[in-house]
Amino acid sequence: MRTNLSSFDSLSRRASRGISLVELIVFIVVISLALGGLLGVYQFSVVNSADPVKRLRMLQYAQARLDAVMALRYDENTPAGGVPACDSAGALPCNNTTETDYDDVDDYDGVTDSPDTNSTFYSRTVAVELTSLNGLPAKLIQVTVTTTDGESLTLAGYRVNF
Secondary structure (H helix, E strand, O other): OHHHHHHHHHHHHHHOOOOOHHHHHHHHHHHHHHHHHHHHHHHHHHHOOOHHHHHHHHHHHHHHHHHHHHOOEOOOOOOOOOOOOOOOOOOOOOOOOOOOOOOEHHHHOOOEEOOOOOOOOEEEEEEEEEEEEOOEEEEEEEEEEEEOOOOEEEEEEEEEOO
């Protein structure tokens, strides 16, 4: 019985000796490599965390301007209510010119503004193009919002002469 206890004592003394300097250095190197990789992923997520907010704001600015322009009359000569449509029988011919009174779709062609009053980070531009949609005269309205870092978003819609 004594021999068993002495072998157990020598085993426990050998096991409680601790770790060597080489093992400690290897542990520190492995942990630092893993930590470096994790910090790289964390930095990437922090740098790009504002992108969804920026894109949502760009979408809101573009949608607001597109809605405002689409709600206007098709043309200067379109009567209130849109009937009879210009260029139709018994109606005035369509004008299709850009003016500064901003009461019809054409007037916004080429208009550029900054929708954010606190900074000039966003720029918004409207382009109106005369086209046809299934044989009907129409105007393609494109609203482009651009940031100072070059990212842009474009929304488009058709306004038809009904």
